[in-house]
Structures are given as C-alpha cells and as structure tokens.
Amino acid sequence: MTSKEEQLIRVLISGAAGQVAYSLAGLVAHGMAFGLKQPMILHLFDLPLETGKMEGLRMELIDSALPLLRDVIVTSDPVVAFQDISVAFLMGGKRRQPGMKRYELIANNCRIFKDQGLCLEAFARKDCKVVVLAEPCNTMCYICAEHAPSIPRENFTTNARLDYNRAVGYIASNLKISAANVKNMIIWGNHSDSMHPDCSIASVVVNNKSHRLSEYLGDEMAVFKTQLAEAVIKRGAEIIGARGMSSGWSAAKALCDQMRDWIAGTPQGVMVPMTVASDGSYGTPKEIFFTFPVEVQRGKWNIVRGIKIDEMSRSKIDFSGKELLQEKMAAVAEMGESYN
The missing domain is CATH 3.90.110.10 (Lactate dehydrogenase/glycoside hydrolase, family 4, C-terminal)
Known part of the structure; x- marks a missing residue:
C-alpha cells in the first residue's frame, strides 16, 4: 500500500492558455508546490478557442520529461476539468483593461467564479484546496466559496x-x-x-x-x-x-x-x-x-x-x-x- 504522499492527485489550472499558467504548470509539475514525491495529473482548462495554446503547453510539459507528471488533460469541458481534482488554481477570469473601473471588473468576473464554484461543488473532491487568481481576487474567492458550500471555507484562498x-x-x-x-x-x-x-x-x-x-x-x-x-x-x-x-x-x-x-x-x-x-x-x-x-x-x-x-x-x-x-x-x- 502506497503512503499518502505518494498517492496520485489531480491538479486543475484554469485559464491555462494565459501567461501565469504557462509558468505555473511547469513549476507545479516539477514539484515546487507539492514536493518531490507527489505524482500528479494536470488538468488544463480554458475556452475552446484557446485549445491550440493548451495543446502547445501539454507538448512542452511532456517534452520536459518531468518524473512527477503522469498525464496532462487538455479540455474546455468543465465536467472533465473539475472531476476529482484535489487542487484548483483558478485563473480563468477577464483582465482589467485600460480605463476599466474595479467595479466593472467585478461585474465581468463574478458570474465566471460563480460558475467555477458550482463546478467545484459538483465535481471536485470535498477536500479540494482552491486558489483564486483573477481580479478582484479576494472578492472572486468569496463568490467561488459561496457556491461550493460542501468544500470547507478554510480551503479557499488567493495569491497574497x-x-x-x-x-x-x-x-x-x-x-x-x-x-x-x-x-x-x-x-x-x-x-x-x-x-x-x-x-x-x-x-x-x-x-x-x-x-x-x-x-x-x-x-x-x-x-x-x-x-x-x-x-x-x-x-x-x-x-x-x-x-x-x-x-x-x-x-x-x-x-x-x-x-x-x-x-x-x-x-x-x-x-x-x-x-x-x-x-x-x-x-x-x-x-x-x-x-x-x-x-x-x-x-x-x-x-x-x-x-x-x-x-x-x-x-x-x-x-x-x-x-x-x-x-x-x-x-x-x-x-x-x-x-x-
């Protein structure tokens, strides 16, 4: 029987075509987040029009021959993306544009993170740890947590x-x-x-x-x-x-x-x-x-x-x-x- 630290985990990166995800995926798969004994499957999730960028990232991850990485799943289907995940890095929000007020950004992103919270509630593990990185991130974290009530509130955070x-x-x-x-x-x-x-x-x-x-x-x-x-x-x-x-x-x-x-x-x-x-x-x-x-x-x-x-x-x-x-x-x- 394998020890807990050696059990495979599934890690979601949403907004996976973005520049933060491009850096994050390799660092996570290399062991910088979970240690050097934690094997994983990465779930890369973004809009359908971003599939090419996600596929490119998947190829680079495979080409890096990372010992901890068992598989990379590229998807625009939230059911596939959120299924059985232990960790979610949620970055799939709209970015602030020049001249945009902070409250306009709230209007753009709150429904996105309501939907991601509902997906967590429906498909993720109930001990899933969630990090929100989309502006305004503190408030988007609140919205996400509100819509995933079966996941403990203490399992939600942002990138302070x-x-x-x-x-x-x-x-x-x-x-x-x-x-x-x-x-x-x-x-x-x-x-x-x-x-x-x-x-x-x-x-x-x-x-x-x-x-x-x-x-x-x-x-x-x-x-x-x-x-x-x-x-x-x-x-x-x-x-x-x-x-x-x-x-x-x-x-x-x-x-x-x-x-x-x-x-x-x-x-x-x-x-x-x-x-x-x-x-x-x-x-x-x-x-x-x-x-x-x-x-x-x-x-x-x-x-x-x-x-x-x-x-x-x-x-x-x-x-x-x-x-x-x-x-x-x-x-x-x-x-x-x-x-x-």
Whole structure:
C-alpha cells in the first residue's frame, strides 16, 4: 500500500492558455508546490478557442520529461476539468483593461467564479484546496466559496504571497542580503491599492546576526516603511509598463510558495500571509476574504494572534476591510442575490 504522499492527485489550472499558467504548470509539475514525491495529473482548462495554446503547453510539459507528471488533460469541458481534482488554481477570469473601473471588473468576473464554484461543488473532491487568481481576487474567492458550500471555507484562498514576495525582495535588495534572511513580513487586507504591507515586526539576518528590521534601520525605519509600501503597491503597474503585460513568472512562483507552505506547514515562529475568510480578527468584517499573517501546521492555517497594531496600521486595515465589504456587496448585487 502506497503512503499518502505518494498517492496520485489531480491538479486543475484554469485559464491555462494565459501567461501565469504557462509558468505555473511547469513549476507545479516539477514539484515546487507539492514536493518531490507527489505524482500528479494536470488538468488544463480554458475556452475552446484557446485549445491550440493548451495543446502547445501539454507538448512542452511532456517534452520536459518531468518524473512527477503522469498525464496532462487538455479540455474546455468543465465536467472533465473539475472531476476529482484535489487542487484548483483558478485563473480563468477577464483582465482589467485600460480605463476599466474595479467595479466593472467585478461585474465581468463574478458570474465566471460563480460558475467555477458550482463546478467545484459538483465535481471536485470535498477536500479540494482552491486558489483564486483573477481580479478582484479576494472578492472572486468569496463568490467561488459561496457556491461550493460542501468544500470547507478554510480551503479557499488567493495569491497574497505575490505581495509578500515583492516586499521580501525589496527588503533583501536594499539590504544586500538573501531573501531567505527576511522573515515575518506581514501583508494585511485586499489585493489592491488599499493593501497594507507591514514590516513593523519583520526580522533580518545580516552578517550572520538576527535583527528586528526596525532595530537594524533605526531612525531610517519610518521612511523605509513608506517606501516599501509604495514599492509593493505600485509593482504590478510598473511591470505592466515595462513588459506590456502583467506579472507572469513571479505570480506563478508565489502560487507555488503559498501551496508548499499550505501543504507542508511553516517553520515554528515563522508567519506568512494568506487570504482567508475573516472571523473578525483584528476588527475586520466577518466573512470577507482578507489577508492576515498565518502559521500553518498539518495543512491547517491559523491566524496569528496578538500582533500589536499601531494607529497607522489600524486605519489602513479598517479602510481595506471597508473596501472589501463594498466589493462583496457589489458582487452579490450584480448576481441579484440577497446580501447576508
């Protein structure tokens, strides 16, 4: 009898013709998300007109001779795509166009993620882990979870790790240290301009000695915090301006980082950000999907309690919570459903 870690899993990537999926599929099949002992079948799902791109990706995956990859299924049939999956990376939403308001994007995507939630409910395993990566992702995660009620709410999340990795990369680059030597960076709130990158309790290792970032920077900390927050919030737009398209490889790598920690757990004393259904912690509205610092053990996340919130952080957390509540209400209204 094979051990649990050796049992075959089915992993869905929707929006599989997109650039994030192109990077994500290879990273997942190589073991970056689930470890080097987890065999899998990849389900690639997109619109029929994208079949050629998906077939090209399938051929490249096969040509890579990846030991963990047992099969690649290309389909535009949601029944086939969602059948018996253990993990879903859901990226099949419309992208924000120049001049498009955020609430227009909600109107475009909420029905897509209602349908994907219904597919999860009907065909996926009931322990399926779901990551939503389509804007506005926190609210689309809420919509998806609402329509898959038999899958535990704690099994739904978004890609908060990208904002975290951007922050960690910024700190490491400025201090000229390895990103592995930056710990306990916090991201609060929505994946939008209202997010709050919070380095107040972050720690760094410099010259083999551990420091609180605030202690290491001293009087420079206040300015650094402001510059860090601005850099993280603006990074996505900067990449679009430079490349003419949104983040691809970095988004895919962040998805793998988050899934790896979700599956394997976080080291003792180390917190990472995760967008989860709020239980009201830190004064946030309940039920919205809000990014908190979490610790993970045995596949279960727990919000880290007792972090001291200063006045500035309090105002930013409150603002982001209100924005998410407004987005949730707009999405529910768009679908003509009663708001609870």
